[in-house]
């Protein structure tokens with residue numbers, strides 16, 4: 001008797017692989033034999049449960065996790081392939097409350113599909129956005145993206161539609177779409193997970209952007225720290241060419257778009273868009289002064305769209321479902337969903353995609369479940385290395401660009417890094433300055449020299465010899481960096497420093513008088 | 517017979533030739549050279565400048581700007597430990613200290629037997645499963661002291 005093999009899903013996402021997913025997949029394939037088809041999907045984003053194994057059953061996909069290679073034999077013996085009971089059984093994947101309570105829009109297919117199967121992609125709604133976009137004029141597509149309220153997910157939150165309109169309006173026979181996949185912010189990994197888990201969505205989003213602005217060539221600039229994402233994207237792009245989703249006639253229309261992957265050089269500053277453009281041109285990643293803006297004079301001086309992975313990755317859904325569906329989510333001027341990333345010392349880390357407006361506390365304590373160490377949460381850093389450190393007393397803050405700005409913080413790329421009560425906030429402030437000194441492009445003095453001075457001053461403050469004078473010095477330095485820097489590297493490094501000082505002054509030592 | 521110097525130059529030129537059609541080809545060329553030769557030998561700089569119609573200073577400037585490009589041969593295995601915030605929160609710094617004392621070299625250095633080059637890295641995109649370590653192209657998460665020792669032994 002032969003029957004259809006049972007499908008078992010084991011993620012190929014590099015986070016899952018980092019804790020043994022490959023060994024688990026191999027073990028399942030070896031032990032279960034031809035009765036099983038192992039699909040390497042993306043990760044559902046419940047990273048504390050990785051490797052998360054799912055089995056397709058008549059009642060849906062049943063999840064088990066975290067599965068170690070040693071667990072495989074026992075799981076199979078217990079009836080894994082039938083979705084049977086086992087201590088690691090989590091029930092139907094999509095009914096796990098952590099996942100069920102999210103609003104997956106940009107990440108709708110991540111963890112669900114085989115990332116490298118074009119058929120799977122189409123079967124799960126892929127290409128609907130591009131197909132619709134190509135039935136509209138570029139102006140109509142730009143209007144739709146504008147109406148959706150989509151703002152850049154890379155950090156600055158600039159309205160995507162307005163940027164696209166500028167590029168569309170610029171006269172040039174050559175225009176570019178560049179995807180910023182440098183994802184240098186510590187605590188962020190959503191770009192990586194989208195590229196590894198659903199690369200066709202990014203490709204489709206870039207093709208839509210190209211159609212909307214009249215571009216014929218695109219580049220994805222991926223950081224070199226992400227070799228798996230680079231490989232997955234390259235394979236997906238080859239498949240997209242084969243299917244006619246890229247190339248001279250996209251979807252058999254009179255529209256050509258070529259797409260290339262470029263790998264960064266391990267420099268954080270190359271995430272800044274003009275530095276990235278310099279790097280794409282084969283130069284040092286020195287930040288350019290603006291104006292001219294990249295939308296008018298970008299890559300090789302041509303009109304260029306620069307958008308983050310998540311920005312471009314949200315476009316297919318917006319075009320497929322219409323602007324109103326996206327704009328109907330969120331609060332104030334922060335529309336749609338944001339893909340938040342919980343990391344650091346957190347019990348349940350991973351991807352939380354939900355409408356803007358969820359509070360910081362709901363993310364950290366609700367989804368995150370507090371710290372991994374079991375100790376009390378003391379601080380969280382939101383928005384990457386240039387973002388503010390916040391105490392638990394600010395857990396009421398809604399995740400919303402404007403509310404965070406008002407609290408002298410930023411949402412940035414949506415990373416939330418949790419620290420327990422063993423954290424030394426003076427050391428974190430010092431690290432912010434050290435990082436700026438290490439990663440400054442070197443163009444302006446307040447950043448290049450200021451950051452080095454910052455490290456020294458913080459050391460002196462902690463030593464506590466002339467604390468009052470040194471605190472004043474640090475304040476002046478932060479002011480100088482904020483005001484005198486060309487880009488946000490130098491301009492925002494004071495944010496983590498000042499927030500640490502404001503919310504956790506006791507960590508910065510005491511004066512000689514105070515100690516007496 | 518080809519002299520070693522000539523074959524090196526040819527090697528560099530053939531890498532450049534593969535990227536002829538790339539716009540702004542220098543970074544892809546340098547990445548390919550790193551892959552094939554492990555480092556950017558300073559002797560490659562004038563050849564690259566000549567082939568790509570750039571000044572030597574331009575090429576040198578690019579090679580030195582990016583952390584990824586090195587001008588001396590690396591160890592056989594690169595071990596990179598994440599020093600960024602999310603990993604700091606779960607003991608990344610202790611891991612760095614342990615790796616330094618185990619290998620006897622500092623960050624950016626290679627063990628005397630040429631086995632391991634130890635490096636720092638700021639975020640590997642595995643921030644929910646830190647501390648994170650990359651060995652070659654391979655990512656490891658939730659790396660504790662014992663696993664670090666095993667990784668270092670495996671690389672030695």
Ligand SMILES: Cc1cc2nc3c(=O)[nH]c(=O)nc-3n(C[C@H](O)[C@H](O)[C@H](O)COP(=O)(O)O)c2cc1C
Pocket residue numbers: 151152153154155156157158180181182183184185268269270271272273274306307308309311312487488489
């Ligand atoms: C120091 C620095 C680093 C940045 N790093 C990134 C990055 O890694 N990824 C990214 O998308 N944007 C990054 N940005 C923001 C980009 O400059 C730019 O605003 C963004 O790519 C625009 O795309 P968006 O509008 O879709 O967000 C960075 C900015 C600065 C100042």
Ligand code: SF4
Pocket residue numbers: 269287439440441442443444445447448485486487488489490491
């Ligand atoms: S602020 Fe720093 S990174 Fe930005 S341009 Fe100036 S020197 Fe370069």
Ligand code: FES
Pocket residue numbers: 443444445446447448481484485486487489490491
């Ligand atoms: S000055 Fe460039 S600030 Fe940094």
Ligand code: FES
Pocket residue numbers: 186187188598599600601602603604638639640641642643646648
């Ligand atoms: S901070 Fe270490 S992997 Fe992101």
